[in-house]
Amino acid sequence: MALLTPHKTINYYHWITEVLGNLWLLKNAGLPINYVDQYLMGHSGAAWQEKILQLAGMQPERITPIGDLEDQFIDRMLLPSWGEVTSHSLPDWLSDAIHASIGFSRPQAPGTxxxxxxxxxxxxxxxxxxxxxxxxxxxxxxxxxxxxxxxxxxxxxxxxxxxxxxxxxxxxxxxxxxxxxxxxxxxxxxxxxxxxxxxxxxxxxxxxxxxxxxxxxxxxxxxxxxxxxxxxxxxxxxxxxxxxxxxxxxx
Structure with missing residues (x-):
């Protein structure tokens, strides 16, 4: 099991930065998404969460909402670390990591x-x-x-x-x-x-x-x-x- 975000309820900003940032850290450490059996995260089943996880290549059966974990024993937990930074200080790799995690390519020039x-x-x-x-x-x-x-x-x-x-x-x-x-x-x-x-x-x-x-x-x-x-x-x-x-x- 890997912890992607420790919050039971979490807003759009923190969920995207923490879930996709931590997924990228795991992949960058040589752990592809299918290596981990279960990903622990705040998960309400909102349509935007489902779409993002789909784009990231995560199967629904690998998702464990934090609220479902009470009174359970976890034998092994992977805890990605941002070191000295948080989602409020933004590591310099974060935006590229988010884009890479869901296969997003930014437009080259502003729109109108x-x-x-x-x-x-x-x-x-x-x-x-x-x-x-x-x-x-x-x-x-x-x-x-x-x-x-x-x-x-x-x-x-x-x-x-x-x-x-x-x-x-x-x-x-x-x-x-x-x-x-x-x-x-x-x-x-x-x-x-x-x-x-x-x-x-x-x-x-x-x-x-x-x-x-x-x-x-x-x-x-x-x-x-x-x-x-x-x-x-x-x-x-x-x-x-x-x-x-x-x-x-x-x-």
Whole structure:
């Protein structure tokens, strides 16, 4: 048995980075996927998980959800190690490992689509006045998507065809993995949520990354999980960043 991720419930970003990163480490150590009888991981049976594991060449009978392992004795466990790094510090091999694990080839040049990734159906870190933001973005030719409404393949295709991506901080930005080098990315995050995961991922992928820090709404506790509420100044800054990104794509 091999442990791919120790979490029973896990989001899209951590699942993809940990499961595919650890699969690659095992293969790089000379252990092909069929060498291991069972892979232990957080597994809900979500369609995107099933598709990714299929692309990685893993048969369903080799999957053991962590929640099914209570009161069982394990004779031998393989534990891939990232050494001194974690999924929040991103080892320099990670994005290439993810691509290799599922046979993904990145496009060579950015696409032409202008994409906003919404969190309107999330329970936290939403943009409360998103209608105001979307109105400004649509004036620049943006389309709005909720990644939870898309299949894994649709998410790959969407981001591979993007030239500019705008999104609040959240797991949907994991899909930067499918962008071409030099794609422009603008991340919006709460003032106290200075998580660098997607900045590091963008740098590793050679994307052109920008971010804007936004205070929470007046009634908020101003924590790292705050919803966002953009005032007129924030909206103007985001629009300036968008114009700058569009100017880059035109040159």
């Amino acid at each position: 689509r202008r994409v906003y990734l919404s969190r309107q159906n999330a329970s936290r870190r939403r943009v409360l006045n998103e209608h105001s933001l979307i109105e400004r973005l649509r004036a620049h030719g943006f389309e709005c998507h909720e990644c939870g409404d898309l299949s894994f393949r649709q998410q790959q295709d969407l981001l591979a065809s993007a030239g500019v991506v705008v999104a609040p901080h959240g797991a949907a930005l994991t899909n930067l993995l499918w962008c071409a080098p030099q794609t422009d990315v603008i991340e919006l995050h709460a003032h106290r949520h200075q998580d660098q995961s997607f900045h590091l991922l963008a740098r590793q992928l050679r994307l052109r990354y920008r971010s804007h820090s936004i205070a929470g709404p007046s009634h908020s506790s101003r924590t790292r999980e705050d919803d966002l509420e953009l005032d007129d100044c924030d909206l103007a800054v985001v629009e300036w960043l968008v114009r700058d990104a569009l100017n880059n794509t035109a040159t």
